[in-house]
Amino acid sequence: xxxxxxxxxxxxxxxxxxxxxxxxxxxxxxxxxxxxxxxxxxxxxxxxxxxxxxxxxxxxxxxxxxxxxxxxxxxxxxxxxxxxxxxxxxxxxxxxxxxxxxxxxxxxxxxxxxxxxxxxxxxxxxxxxxxxxxxxxxxxxxxxxxxxxxxxxxxxxxxxxxxxxxxxxxxxxxxxxxxxxxxxxxxxxxxxxxxxxxxxxxxxxxxxxxxxxxxxxxxxxxxxxxxxxxxxxxxxxxxxxxxxxxx
Numbered sequence: 001x002x003x004x005x006x007x008x009x010x011x012x013x014x015x016x017x018x019x020x021x022x023x024x025x026x027x028x029x030x031x032x033x034x035x036x037x038x039x040x041x042x043x044x045x046x047x048x049x050x051x052x053x054x055x056x057x058x059x060x061x062x063x064x065x066x067x068x069x070x071x072x073x074x075x076x077x078x079x080x081x082x083x084x085x086x087x088x089x090x091x092x093x094x095x096x097x098x099x100x101x102x103x104x105x106x107x108x109x110x111x112x113x114x115x116x117x118x119x120x121x122x123x124x125x126x127x128x129x130x131x132x133x134x135x136x137x138x139x140x141x142x143x144x145x146x147x148x149x150x151x152x153x154x155x156x157x158x159x160x161x162x163x164x165x166x167x168x169x170x171x172x173x174x175x176x177x178x179x180x181x182x183x184x185x186x187x188x189x190x191x192x193x194x195x196x197x198x199x200x201x202x203x204x205x206x207x208x209x210x211x212x213x214x215x216x217x218x219x220x221x222x223x224x225x226x227x228x229x230x231x232x233x234x235x236x237x238x239x240x241x242x243x244x245x246x247x
Contacts, residue, residue: 010048010051013031013032013034013035013055014028014031014055014058024062024219025062025063026062026063028058028059028062028063029059029060029062029063029065030059031055031059032055032056032057032058032059032060032062033056033059035052035055035056035059036052036053036055036056038052039051039052040052044079044083045083050076050079050080050083050085050089053072053073053075053076053079054076054092054093054096056072057069057072057073057076057096057100058096060072061096061099061100061103064103066100066103066104067104069099069100069103070097070100070101070103070104073093073096073097073100074097076093076096077090077093077094077097080093087120087124088131091117091120091121091131091135094113094116094117095113095114095117095134095135095138097113098110098111098113098114098117098138098142101113102141102142102145107142107145107146108146110142110145111139111142111143111145111146114135114138114139114141114142115139115142117135117138117139118132118135118136118138118139121135122135122136127158127159127162128162128165128166130166130167130173133159133162133163133166133167133173133177134173136155136159136177137159137173137176137177137180139155140152140155140156140159140177140180140181140184141180143155143184144180144183144184144187147187149184149187149188149190150188152180152181152184153181153184153185153188156177156180156181156184157181159177160174160177160178160181163177169209170209170212170213172210172213172214172220175206175209175210175213175214175220175224176220176223178202178203178205178206178224179203179206179220179223179224179227181202182198182199182200182202182203182206182227182231183199183227185198185199185202186199186200186227186230186231186234193238193239193242196231196234196235196238197235199231199234199235200228200231200232200235203224203225203227203228203231204228206224207221207224207225207228210224210225211225
């Protein structure tokens with residue numbers, strides 16, 4: 001799997017060769033099973049076989065089959081550790097494992113894993129590495145799920161600045177970071193009126209970019225636009241309260 005041709009062949013399991021966007025939902029799950037069946041007969045020391053476990057776990061997760069995804073990911077992590085895989089692979093599997101914890105509402109476990117993964121990427125590879133940015137966004141997502149807004153907001157402010165500079169405004173990860181940041185602003189019970197206004201303007205801008213770049217059906221666009229509707233409703237209520245207080 002080292003040469004470019006092999007990498008491109010492997011990418012077919014999770015990314016469309018025409019539009020270059022990742023597969024989602026039941027399509028990705030079906031491809032996960034197809035990939036696993038293709039490589040199942042190889043020895044576990046074979047790299048594509050271990051990669052197929054990852055593809056299957058991700059596919060099951062995409063189809064919300066979280067119990068099955070967790071079992072596959074735990075088996076993959078144990079296999080990779082036993083065979084002495086490199087740190088990059090181990091961290092990737094741990095990140096996937098945290099997704100399964102989250103899907104099963106084991107929120108504290110998911111947060112701890114994501115915090116540790118982010119700390120290792122940051123320490124060993126720096127703030128501008130793509131995987132550090134991914135790990136930061138995953139960690140922030142877990143903080144939000146636990147309503148730890150005071151910790152999520154500074155983390156997002158710091159990493160969004162880096163993502164905009166390194167990845168660009170229209171990159172999907174940058175857009176999802178802005179979505180998480182706006183949610184932290186809007187959902188915080190201690191949010192000021194200015195915080196809610198910032199959440200709305202952030203989501204409006206990110207939503208326009210997402211629709212232009214990713215299309216209206218992309219999950220990132222759907223997430224941003226859904227959050228925008230919630231934030232706009234919140235803003236309207238807060239502004240009405242503010243106006244009533246001044247009268």
